Amino acid sequence: SQQGEEDPQALSIQEGENATMNCSYKTSINNLQWYRQNSGRGLVHLILIRSNEREKHSGRLRVTLDTSKKSSSLLITASRAADTASYFCATDAYNQGGKLIFGQGTELSVKP
C-alpha cells in the first residue's frame, strides 16, 4: 500500500500565485523527499527534509514537516508556467531499508 497520500490530486492556479501541496504518511520516517515530474519525463529530486527538521527552503520552494501529524507540505511561491508538472512526495520509512515509497502525486497546472 502507498505510504504517502497527497492532497489535492490536482491544482490549477494563475502565474504569480502560490501553490501548496500536502502529503500525509503512515509510519515513522527517516526523511521525506519531494520530486517533480514533467509530462513524459522521469522524476527529478527537489528537496529532502529529515525527520528532525521542521522546515527547509530551496529557492522558491518551502517544505515543512510535522512528524506528530505525519504530514508534510510543499509550497511553491510566485509560481510560473514552467512549474506545471506533477509533484510527488516520497518517504524513507524506518523499516524499509532505505527504499522510498512514493505518493500518488499532485498535478499542478500554472496558467500564464
Add this chain to the structure above:
Amino acid sequence: NAGVTQTPKFRVLKTGQSMTLLCAQDMNHEYMYWYRQDPGMGLRLIHYSVGEGTTAKGEVPDGYNVSRLKKQNFLLGLESAAPSQTSVYFCASSTLTQGSEQFFGPGTRLTVL
C-alpha cells in the same frame, strides 16, 4: 555525464512475448531500482539492488526478473508479458547512503496487446 539512461524508450509487445529493459548509470551508484508508474497509482517498486550481484523484491515483483551483473547496469526482464504489465517503467539509482535522493531515467513506455 549521461546520468541514468534507459533502453528502449518505447515498446509494443504481444501477450506472451518476452523482453528485457536495460538501465545504465554512470554515477558509480551502489543502489538501483526499477519502478512502474500507472495512472493514479504513483510509482511502485518492482525490484531493487543494493550492489553488483545482488537483487531484492519490491512491492510488485510478480512477472518480472532482474539482474545486476555489472555495477552500472540493471536489467528488468519480462518472461511472458501480460496486458496488466502495460505501464511506464522507470529506473533510478542512488548512492550508498540510506534513503538518499534517487536519480531517475527518462522511462520506457511499454504496451502489451
